[in-house]
Structure formats: structure tokens, C-alpha cells
Amino acid sequence: MPSGVARIAVDLLGGDGAPAVVVDGALRACSADPDLKLLLVGPRDAADEVIGALPVNDRERAGVIVVDDAIAMADSPLRNIRRSTSVRAAAEAVYAGRADAMVSAGSSGAAVAASAHVLGRLRGVRRPGLAAQLPTAHGPMLLLDVGVTLDATMLELVQHAVLGTAYASVALGIARPRVGLLSIGSEPGKGDRLRRAVSIALSDIPLPAGGRYVGLVEGFDVPRGGPADIVVTDGFTGNVLLKGLEGAMSTARSSTGAPGPAGQFEAAAVLLGVAGDVVVCHGSAGGAEIADGIALAARLHRDRITPAVAGLADDLLAELSSAGGLTVRDALGERS
Known part of the structure; x- marks a missing residue:
């Protein structure tokens, strides 16, 4: 059983089936790991769906950053890197210390660009x-x-x-x-x-x-x-x-x-070479795969x-x- 609190910023707008599959994955992850806390980054209604499905005594385990914009698969990550999007907000939460790691199933290019720009790269990378x-x-x-x-x-x-x-x-x-x-x-x-x-x-x-x-x-x-x-x-x-x-x-x-x-x-997939814990899930991932990504992010932090x-x-x-x-x-x- 995992141990030690891990706060994971989850991009609710990342993935082909977002936000529904991400909501499903977030709930699965919370059920499997009692020491997990989530920072839900995305639309208020999607975040509320996660919080509302949690047991009443567990609802303090989820926080919210309301963001309604995402970088689409067809968008240029570099051209849109400074937009206030869900993936950028997740990276900023890690940088600010509000979260220990982040997970996104959206555009890989956007997740990488936001992570490298906000968190920085390891020396020499x-x-x-x-x-x-x-x-x-x-x-x-x-x-x-x-x-x-x-x-x-x-x-x-x-x-x-x-x-x-x-x-x-x-x-x-x-x-x-x-x-x-x-x-x-x-x-x-x-x-x-x-x-x-x-x-x-x-x-x-x-x-x-x-x-x-x-x-x-x-x-x-x-x-x-x-x-x-x-x-x-x-x-x-x-x-x-x-x-x-x-x-x-x-x-x-x-x-x-x-x-x-x-x-x-x-x-x-784990993003190696950035100064932070970042996990990028497959765009077609379902709820189980999103939950696995969140568990991996938590392990990166805990270990x-x-x-x-x-x-x-x-x-x-x-x-x-x-x-x-x-x-x-x-x-x-x-x-x-």
C-alpha cells in the first residue's frame, strides 16, 4: 500500500476522452491510495464531479484550479506556451509548491513545452x-x-x-x-x-x-x-x-x-530531464490508465x-x- 502524502496536479482537459475519462481515473486513483491528494486543474463542473463522488470525509483531499482552456492536439505547443491553459496551470502548481507532481493525457508536445518552460530543465539537458x-x-x-x-x-x-x-x-x-x-x-x-x-x-x-x-x-x-x-x-x-x-x-x-x-x-511515460515530476499519459488512455499515471506520479514524488x-x-x-x-x-x- 502506498504511504506518504502525495499531491498530484491532474490536467482534467488532457486526453481524447477528457474530461470524463480523467474524472474516472482521478476517482480510481483516490480509491486505491488513501494518502493521495489531487489538485484538479480544469473546468469547475468536471472538478465538482470528482469532489462530489468522493466520500464526504474525503472531499478535503481534492483542491481545484479553475481553467477552461486547453491546448488542442492540432495546436502548436510553442506558440501557445504562454496561454493560461490547464497543462500550464498544472506545471505552475508544481513550481509553486501547491502540488508535488503533475499528470496530463493531452498533447505530449504541450505537456513537455509547459514543463520545460515552467519547471526548467536539469543542468545541461x-x-x-x-x-x-x-x-x-x-x-x-x-x-x-x-x-x-x-x-x-x-x-x-x-x-x-x-x-x-x-x-x-x-x-x-x-x-x-x-x-x-x-x-x-x-x-x-x-x-x-x-x-x-x-x-x-x-x-x-x-x-x-x-x-x-x-x-x-x-x-x-x-x-x-x-x-x-x-x-x-x-x-x-x-x-x-x-x-x-x-x-x-x-x-x-x-x-x-x-x-x-x-x-x-x-x-x-515519465518526462526525463525536467526539474520536476511529470507524467504524460497516452491520449487515448481510459480511466484505468489515467489512474496508473497518477499512481506513477505519486511514486516519483514519494521515492x-x-x-x-x-x-x-x-x-x-x-x-x-x-x-x-x-x-x-x-x-x-x-x-x-
Whole structure:
């Protein structure tokens, strides 16, 4: 049973089925965790629905920030970053100390932009990354990035490997985490120029927590697990892979009629690289998945995972950033 008060700011307007599924998820989370407190960020009527459904003696567990505006999936997160939206208000609540962590199932870009802008990034981090934990036959695997760095640079991929290694050590309890780089083959030298350069760079960097770079991995290594505990890729490829896995699992469940572990590839993702606890749920998440995201956010706070990750990764992230930036040309030994 979870213990220790955790105050979670919940974006009521985030997600395809918001606010109804978020209300459902908030109520499920409160029922499962008696030490949980929620700061409901969104329309008054949706917040009142959550509060009204709580037992009378529990209603003080929920606070409200009334916001009626959200960043739609089609909106540009950067152009709308200063608008008074639900996701920005949730990030501001964390920054101000009114909440310990935040959860949103809305636009990933909006959640990332608001979090980075309001909470700030860890020292040296160029761009944060979304890390999704996937179950495999060989134990949990961390896949990142799954949606932020659509055009990732060499430095960003290397920094994500550093952050993922630290997180796997602290949050998943993996000793000497193994890092793999997603490519089109596992043989050395496979992939485009960016992957070849990142592979060379990771081979030369002392990863935190005794982490080891084990080389290139292929797409089928992700759902079955085995070669690596962390798989690093750009946000475009990672998001496509994650949704492909979701679709495959959904189709398999439908065709066999077996209930299966519903939503196992719709896990909430942790935003690594920002100075705060942020969880981003899948846009199509239902109430159960929203509740899981809230529980994850509470665990991040209670176990002080983000400060521990920062402690392991801070110096290396800053060193990588201040070195003038890693370049593909330099890594491959190419002349200008």
C-alpha cells in the first residue's frame, strides 16, 4: 500500500476522452491510495464531479484550479506556451509548491513545452525525453524517446541514454543497466549516419550507475526484451514503434477473444530531464490508465526518483553539453 502524502496536479482537459475519462481515473486513483491528494486543474463542473463522488470525509483531499482552456492536439505547443491553459496551470502548481507532481493525457508536445518552460530543465539537458516502461518476458524495459525529439541530434540521443540509465537504476532497481540503440540491424555499423555516430559516442562514455552500452538492437528486441534494459531512439521512431506495439496487442486480444493485459503498451511515460515530476499519459488512455499515471506520479514524488536521477546524471549531462556539442562528423572521423 502506498504511504506518504502525495499531491498530484491532474490536467482534467488532457486526453481524447477528457474530461470524463480523467474524472474516472482521478476517482480510481483516490480509491486505491488513501494518502493521495489531487489538485484538479480544469473546468469547475468536471472538478465538482470528482469532489462530489468522493466520500464526504474525503472531499478535503481534492483542491481545484479553475481553467477552461486547453491546448488542442492540432495546436502548436510553442506558440501557445504562454496561454493560461490547464497543462500550464498544472506545471505552475508544481513550481509553486501547491502540488508535488503533475499528470496530463493531452498533447505530449504541450505537456513537455509547459514543463520545460515552467519547471526548467536539469543542468545541461538540451531537450527532455519521454520514457515509457514496457513489460517483456525478461523484465521491464525502458523505451525513450517516445514522442518529444522528432528530429533528435546526436547530443540529445546520448543525453537520453544517460538519463534512461540513471532512471532504470533508481526507479526499476536494475544493476548496471544495459543500453541499446534502436537501428535496422544489430551488426556494428548498421543504420544511418546519426545512429552510427551515436553508437560510437556511447561506446566511449562512462554511463551512470555502472551502465553499459551493449550496441545496436532491432525492433523485435523491444517487445520480447533480452539484449537491453534501455532502448534509445528518436521521438519519431519511438512513437511509431510504441503505437505499432499497441495496435498489435489490441488486434491480438480482439482476434483471440482473450482479455489479455489491457493497455500494457499504453503505459504512462515519465518526462526525463525536467526539474520536476511529470507524467504524460497516452491520449487515448481510459480511466484505468489515467489512474496508473497518477499512481506513477505519486511514486516519483514519494521515492524522490527525479532528484536521485539528477544526482547520478547531472555532472555527465553538463559535461556533454559544455563540450561544445557532439557532432556526427566528428564521431565518424569525417573531414570537413
